[in-house]
Structures are given as C-alpha cells and as structure tokens.
Amino acid sequence: MNSARVLDAPWLKSGPAARVLALLNDRGEEARVIGGAVRNMLLGIPTGDIDIATTALPNEVIRRAKVAGIKSVPTGIEHGTVTLVVDAHPFEITTLREDTETFGRKAKVAFGRDWVGDANRRDFTINALSVDQAGVVYDYVDGLPDIAARRVRFIGEPARRIEEDYLRILRFFRIHAAFGAGEVDRAGYLACIAARTGLAALSAERVRMEVLKLLIADGAIGVAAAMAEGGFLQAIFGGVAYTGPLASMIAAERELGLEADAIRRLAALAVAVTEDARRLATRLRLSNAEAKRLDAMGHRWWRLAGMDEARAKQRLYRLGEETYRDRLLLAWARAGGHTDPAPWREFATLPQRWSAPKFPLKAADFIARGIAEGPTLGHVLTLAEDAWLAANFPLDPGSLASIVDQTVARVTRDRQ
Known part of the structure; x- marks a missing residue:
C-alpha cells in the first residue's frame, strides 16, 4: 500500500462532507471519501459528487443520521448504499463490500470491513483510491502512479473485471477520454476487444449515458479513433462512424467559443443522413428532444455549404437559430480542413450579427x-x-x- 500522499482539502475539515465523515468515524467505525472525488482532487480538477465508503452497516448509517437530524434515503440499500442529505448536498454512503457472485450489472454482495478487498473489487486503479478525514490517501492497487501517468488501467485481470460488468468496456474508454493521456492501456484495450460482443447485453440507456459523456470529454477525438479501430463504434451505432468530422466539429466549437455539445458531436461522428439519426435515436434510446435535434441536423445539411449571405439569412429565418447553427456546424465538420474556415465562421456567427424580422404581411x-x-x-x-x-x-x-x-x-x- 502507498499512503504517503496527504491531501489538503478544506472540505475534509469543515462543511457538509466533514460533518458526514465525523458522524461515521466514531464508535469503532471508519469512513473515507472514495473514488472519483479522490481521483479528481489528485488531478487538480473539480471534485463533483463526493462518495463515501464506511465500515458501518446500512442500518447503522441510517440510525446515526436520524440521531443527528440528517435526512437519509435508502437509494441502494440492498447493495449497501444510503444517501445522506446535508445542507442540500447529497452524499452516497456505501458499506464496504465484496462481490460473492457477479452477473452483468447485478451482483450478490457481502458487507465487510476490509478496505483492501473493497478496493480490489472496483474497476480501475485511479478509481480505487480513498482518503480519510485527515487527508491521508490510501492506495492498495497502485493507483497513484497511474494518476501521475494519467493512465486508465483495470484492477487485476482486465478480462475478469469486464466479465463482471460489460459496461466497464465503455467506462474504460470514457474515463480515459476524460482523465487519461496518450494511447489507451494496451492490455485493457485488447481485453475490451475480446469481450466486445458483451456490449449487446447492455441497456440502451446505459450505453447512451456513457457515449454522450465520452463525446464531451477532452480526449474524445483520440478515444473515438481507438474505438472505431477496435470495432466498437460499429457495434454501438449499427452504422459507419466518421472520426474525421468529429475532430472538425470539435475544432469548430472551440474556434467559436461554444461549449462541448454531445448531440452535435454525435451527429458529426455518426450522422450523414436522417436515416442515421433515426437509427441512433432508437439504438441509444435518446430523449425526444435529443432525437428531434439529431434528425434536424441530418436533414439536408449539405445545402448550407457554399451559401452567400442572402441565402444564409434565408436559412436562418426558416430554421431558427439553434437548428441553423447545428446544421451549419455539421456541414462545416463534413467539409473538414479542406476549405477556407473564414466563410464558415462568418455564417456561424450570423445570429449574433443579424436578427430575422417577422414576416410583416397578414x-x-x-x-x-x-x-x-x-x-x-x-x-x-x-x-x-x-x-x-x-x-x-x-x-x-x-x-x-x-x-x-x-x-x-x-x-x-x-x-x-
């Protein structure tokens, strides 16, 4: 174990998280922050949700919360998870556990007090670090070196981790896109390829969540290329993937100062015609709003190439600002780096420079x-x-x- 690292995080000492930790670090029980919050602290990025692991059993967590006047919600009590709400901040509290039997997303678990065993049942080394209220980092799986190298690596044997839950294939790529650097871990990549058919067993909702998160991550371009080469995008989308237009879409967003947009990037990656948009909407179980937007982007996007300003104004009037910008950016992405970006930039910023008047005749x-x-x-x-x-x-x-x-x-x- 490597526990030489000490974090200086003010919220460990005071505030809602500190209150929860103090509540559970008492009378023979121990609690630590675990997972993504620790990873993010070590990487120097915002922590987001703060999850806590504890030796206390779920009923004891609920009992202590009640005594302290803290709201508790048994969000996953059969797997040891209780959500405590302190000052409007939710904290998932999960009792240490080990899987006695796994099958897909479901598992039979046994509660315990073994921090090492709990760490070893997790997915990736950078997600298995824990930190106590004093800021001491506990590393039982060599996660700290992987944090330093920004390497996403399965804990133990990759094939076994994937067999326990095939969603880990998508999480491997998504987490690398968000937190990794360079090429994906080779052993993990090969194990994912070998288990690729397991993706068919996943629910569309789970796949949608991972894909859309991946597309807005900083490393989306490189990871999408790796997924395409490994045959994953064909399996997920049921059609051709276009990694070049995805890179062009991301470049256009950045040039225009737009926020990363998952649906826009999905269109660049996988939509050439409206039939593609409709197939994706079904396969990923997109929301009605997402499906409608994707379909609108795929509808005759090529007509926005080679416009003059008069025609651009007519398109903006007909389509409305959001659809106009989406469809124009898709046309720009499809044109790639082979055309002068200046006209595209001018047309993309037209809604900021000109507002379409209302048709005046009645x-x-x-x-x-x-x-x-x-x-x-x-x-x-x-x-x-x-x-x-x-x-x-x-x-x-x-x-x-x-x-x-x-x-x-x-x-x-x-x-x-």
Missing part, C-alpha cells in the same frame, strides 16, 4: 385584394413569404405592396 392584406379565406389564402401567404425572402426581407410599404400585388396577380393568373 391575411387581411390579401383578403382586401379579393382573396377568399380558405386553402387559397394559405397558399398565397406562402408564396408572398417566399417572395419577401427572395427580396431580402424588405419592410418599407412600397416593397410590401409590390409583393402583395405580384402575388395576387400570379395566383389570379394561375386560376384562369
């Missing part, structure tokens, strides 16, 4: 010219709007009157 303008209410009136309004767009959105009375007169004359001529 049904009454045409009824006054003798067009009766009904289907013909709707058709006339559509033709007039098209003419207004082609004329570059005029608002002066003379131009609008001319559009009305020409549209009425056209419809009258067609009806004769």
